[in-house]
Amino acid sequence: MSETPRKDFVETIKDRGKTLESEMSFFDHLDVLRWHLIRSSIAIIIFMILAFVYYDFIFDSIIMGPKKPDFWTYRMMCSLTEQFNLGADFCIKKIPFTIINTEMAGQFTLQLNSSLMIGVILGVPYMLYEIWRFVKPGLTQKESSSASGFVFFASVLFIAGLLFGYYIITPLSINFLANYTVSDVISNTITIDSYLSTVSTLSIGAGVTFELPIVIFILSKLGIMTPAFMRSSRRYATVLILIIAAVVTPTPDILTMLTVSFPLFLLYELSIIVSARVERNRKKKELEFYSAK
Numbered sequence: 055m056s057e058t059p060r061k062d063f064v065e066t067i068k069d070r071g072k073t074l075e076s077e078m079s080f081f082d083h084l085d086v087l088r089w090h091l092i093r094s095s096i097a098i099i100i101f102m103i104l105a106f107v108y109y110d111f112i113f114d115s116i117i118m119g120p121k122k123p124d125f126w127t128y129r130m131m132c133s134l135t136e137q138f139n140l141g142a143d144f145c146i147k148k149i150p151f152t153i154i155n156t157e158m159a160g161q162f163t164l165q166l167n168s169s170l171m172i173g174v175i176l177g178v179p180y181m182l183y184e185i186w187r188f189v190k191p192g193l194t195q196k197e198s199s200s201a202s203g204f205v206f207f208a209s210v211l212f213i214a215g216l217l218f219g220y221y222i223i224t225p226l227s228i229n230f231l232a233n234y235t236v237s238d239v240i241s242n243t244i245t246i247d248s249y250l251s252t253v254s255t256l257s258i259g260a261g262v263t264f265e266l267p268i269v270i271f272i273l274s275k276l277g278i279m280t281p282a283f284m285r286s287s288r289r290y291a292t293v294l295i296l297i298i299a300a301v302v303t304p305t306p307d308i309l310t311m312l313t314v315s316f317p318l319f320l321l322y323e324l325s326i327i328v329s330a331r332v333e334r335n336r337k338k339k340e341l342e343f344y345s346a347k
Contacts, residue, residue: 090184097180102173109165117168120225120253123147127225146225151232151242153249164246171254175216175261179209204268211264218317219260224253226310263318270325274332281330284322291322 105112119125123146132145155161182205190198231252232242273279284291299315 087188090188094177094181094184098170098173098177100173101176102169105169105172105176106165109169112172113165113168117250117253120220120228121149121153121249123149125225127221128229146229149229149232151244153244153246155246160246164250168250168254171250171258175258178212178261179205182208201271208265208268211268212261215264216257216261218264219257220253223260223314224256226314227256228252264321266321267325267328271328271332274329279329281326281333284326284329288322292319295319295322 120127122128128146132147134140135145155164157163186205193201235242270279270284274281295315295318296311299311299318
């Protein structure tokens with residue numbers, strides 16, 4: 055046997071070994087990810103069980119809160135009406151619709167679904183922590199230190215968005231939709247599934263939307279997003295934010311739309327600052343790299 059075929063055969067074995075090694079590494083990563091997902095699921099199930107046990111308080115005080123005229127948001131609106139003479143329509147004293155159940159197992163599935171929803175919401179900080187534990191080993195020491203506050207800031211932004219959606223967007227939307235009538239012949243009788251879907255979608259949707267600075271941070275790290283692009287697109291972002299505010303809170307008055315859109319403007323400006331900081335640090339590292347040569 056000649057020397058060349060023997061070398062080719064040895065190289066083939068080595069390449070095959072490297073392929074098997076990379077495949078094993080990939081499956082090892084999948085196994086690690088699986089355990090992170092399992093621990094996150096266990097945390098959600100624990101919170102779900104707690105929500106199921108204390109469901110009377112959760113349903114009466116939290117889920118049905120925006121339905122009651124004595125809800126915090128409505129009381130503040132009435133207080134502002136008295137102080138600044140904003141008009142009787144701004145003070146909400148009645149939510150004119152009735153909630154019904156149309157399925158035999160509807161109330162039981164309602165308790166299960168809403169308990170699961172509460173479990174997911176309460177489990178978000180721990181899920182973020184598990185995501186961070188999975189990603190951290192693949193980062194360099196500098197990358198790890200620069201993103202060390204990921205879990206804290208992501209959790210704070212989600213909770214802030216969740217509270218904003220629950221106390222501002224949800225009650226304003228429910229009030230408008232409950233009072234909107236095409237004809238006096240039609241009475242608003244809403245299924246409990248529709249009501250729960252509205253409350254959860256608006257609240258959780260706002261929480262996810264408030265994660266914009268974190269998303270911009272990641273995209274800026276990858277070099278996809280730059281502060282110059284975000285500044286040049288500010289006018290388009292303004293129009294988009296106003297459209298989102300108009301859709302999320304379909305109210306006829308400009309004050310409500312501005313109330314909803316103001317935090318979104320702040321988030322966009324904060325995202326520009328985050329992106330600029332990432333770009334500044336990247337340029338600093340490049341300058342240090344070329345200076346060291």
